[in-house]
Amino acid sequence: MFAREVLRSVDNMASKRSNTFKVLLASLAVAALGYVLRSPSLYLRRETKSSLGYPKDSLLNFTELTAEYGYLSEEHKVLTDDGYILTMFRIVKARNCHRAKRSPPVLLMHGLLQSSSGPDAGLAYLISDACYDLWLGNVRGNYYSREHVRLDPDKDPAYWKFYIEEIGIYDVPAMIDYVLNYTGFEKLNYIGFSQGTGTFLVMCSEKPGYCDKVKLVISLAPASRQMHTQSKIFRTMTQTFYRMEGLLSMTGLQEVFSKGGFSQEFVAFFCQLSGVTERLCEKVIDAFDHVDSTHLGSITNQTTRVLFGHFPAGTSVHNMARYGQSMNSGRFEKFDYGREQNLVLYGSEEPPQYNLSATTVPVMCIYGKNDGLVDTRDVEWLMAQLPNVLEMVKVEDPQWNHMDVTYSQYTGDTIFPKIHEYLLKYTSA
Ligand SMILES: *[C@@H]1O[C@H](CO)[C@@H](O)[C@H](O)[C@H]1NC(C)=O
Ligand SMILES: *[C@@H]1O[C@H](CO)[C@@H](O)[C@H](O)[C@H]1NC(C)=O
Ligand SMILES: *[C@@H]1O[C@H](CO)[C@@H](O)[C@H](O)[C@H]1NC(C)=O
Numbered sequence: 001m002f003a004r005e006v007l008r009s010v011d012n013m014a015s016k017r018s019n020t021f022k023v024l025l026a027s028l029a030v031a032a033l034g035y036v037l038r039s040p041s042l043y044l045r046r047e048t049k050s051s052l053g054y055p056k057d058s059l060l061n062f063t064e065l066t067a068e069y070g071y072l073s074e075e076h077k078v079l080t081d082d083g084y085i086l087t088m089f090r091i092v093k094a095r096n097c098h099r100a101k102r103s104p105p106v107l108l109m110h111g112l113l114q115s116s117s118g119p120d121a122g123l124a125y126l127i128s129d130a131c132y133d134l135w136l137g138n139v140r141g142n143y144y145s146r147e148h149v150r151l152d153p154d155k156d157p158a159y160w161k162f163y164i165e166e167i168g169i170y171d172v173p174a175m176i177d178y179v180l181n182y183t184g185f186e187k188l189n190y191i192g193f194s195q196g197t198g199t200f201l202v203m204c205s206e207k208p209g210y211c212d213k214v215k216l217v218i219s220l221a222p223a224s225r226q227m228h229t230q231s232k233i234f235r236t237m238t239q240t241f242y243r244m245e246g247l248l249s250m251t252g253l254q255e256v257f258s259k260g261g262f263s264q265e266f267v268a269f270f271c272q273l274s275g276v277t278e279r280l281c282e283k284v285i286d287a288f289d290h291v292d293s294t295h296l297g298s299i300t301n302q303t304t305r306v307l308f309g310h311f312p313a314g315t316s317v318h319n320m321a322r323y324g325q326s327m328n329s330g331r332f333e334k335f336d337y338g339r340e341q342n343l344v345l346y347g348s349e350e351p352p353q354y355n356l357s358a359t360t361v362p363v364m365c366i367y368g369k370n371d372g373l374v375d376t377r378d379v380e381w382l383m384a385q386l387p388n389v390l391e392m393v394k395v396e397d398p399q400w401n402h403m404d405v406t407y408s409q410y411t412g413d414t415i416f417p418k419i420h421e422y423l424l425k426y427t428s429a
């Protein structure tokens with residue numbers, strides 16, 4: 001019923017502004033359907049998928065997947081101050097590490113709509129093979145952290161009232177505290193991919209003192225201000241969520257692109273079919289992410305087939321809407337609720353900016369020239385605001401884009417050596 005309303009209102013807009021709205025129509029239709037069809041009877045069972053030829057890796061959870069490749073991992077539950085229950089993973093034994101673990105621990109934080117899981121091309125294996133004590137976070141609302149002491153994510157809209165603000169204020173500090181307490185160290189090294197850096201900046205701004213619990217931040221394609229984002233699809237999609245947040249919330253749609261939801265099941269089904277993978281899914285990733293249209297796939301066909309078993313892993317409409325706002329703002333700031341409400345909430349007509357000077361910890365940054373989601377100009381703007389930047393490394397490969405950070409087959413040669421160099425520098429044993 002509500003899905004029809006949503007689609008009708010999208011249709012109305014579409015007839016007015018035609019083209020851009022085709023994309024939004026598609027993404028919204030999928031998101032709305034995802035909500036409607038979020039019924040267990042629709043899911044294919046793992047055995048069924050397996051017999052349909054889904055790659056095995058797309059069906060395994062983090063623990064099983066790492067085990068498959070010879071890594072032993074543990075699951076940890078972390079409780080935030082506002083009652084969210086998050087799952088963290090720690091790789092306790094790496095396949096190719098033959099010395100004592102280096103310290104302090106390293107915390108790796110995924111990007112928007114991701115979880116700690118991914119295909120075997122992942123950075124996680126490289127880092128743990130180099131003998132770092134690697135922990136992987138999962139933020140509220142994603143597949144592994146869809147839990148709360150009181151709120152039911154399937155029934156309580158309040159569960160989904162969050163954006164990077166809450167992730168930065170509650171989730172990141174809780175995970176840092178947990179790792180430090182568990183391992184007995186005073187500081188750790190932090191690697192944040194995209195949103196994983198953005199939420200760290202929010203933490204430093206809003207939770208004084210927490211920045212000091214980190215020795216070094218390695219920031220991969222950091223998402224802060226996104227004024228120059230070139231991906232039309234991402235722009236249109238997030239701005240649509242922004243414009244339609246009120247309507248969507250009236251109809252009960254608070255969660256988007258969840259793993260196991262229709263949209264993810266749908267792409268997982270199609271993108272595991274070879275033929276479709278090569279012709280379509282790879283192109284879709286590229287269209288989403290590149291600036292330069294001659295991008296040659298550094299993400300292998302097999303990785304593409306597997307990655308849609310784990311991506312997208314879900315977030316809130318509110319978080320997507322905030323990304324929509326950030327496309328048009330020259331500042332890295334809190335959610336803009338409009339003048340009146342801003343006055344009530346913040347005491348000012350404009351939303352307050354996050355205090356980037358508060359990120360006093362040493363930061364090194366790696367970013368790509370062909371990144372359609374996080375543009376080099378915004379990365380350079382951000383780094384100019386931070387007081388303690390060690391080095392900015394622009395990946396030499398002119399084709400390096402956003403998704404390459406986590407999914408490229410060349411990660412080991414392009415970005416890992418620099419990551420290793422800095423981790424070693426900030427390692428005590
Ligand atoms: C992963 O799968 C294993 C084995 O089926 C199960 O014991 C574990 O609870 C799962 N972990 C998560 C986080 O889903
Ligand atoms: C800190 O760790 C100890 C043991 O490792 C545990 O008993 C305690 O509950 C932890 N505290 C917090 C706040 O996680
Ligand atoms: C994927 O497969 C197609 C067709 O088999 C091939 O042309 C293409 O180069 C492959 N892409 C990658 C990144 O390996």
Ligand SMILES: *[C@@H]1O[C@H](CO)[C@@H](O)[C@H](O)[C@H]1NC(C)=O
Pocket residue numbers: 355356357358
């Ligand atoms: C921002 O953070 C810095 C460093 O902690 C602090 O000195 C400064 O007063 C803060 N600025 C604002 C506007 O809060």
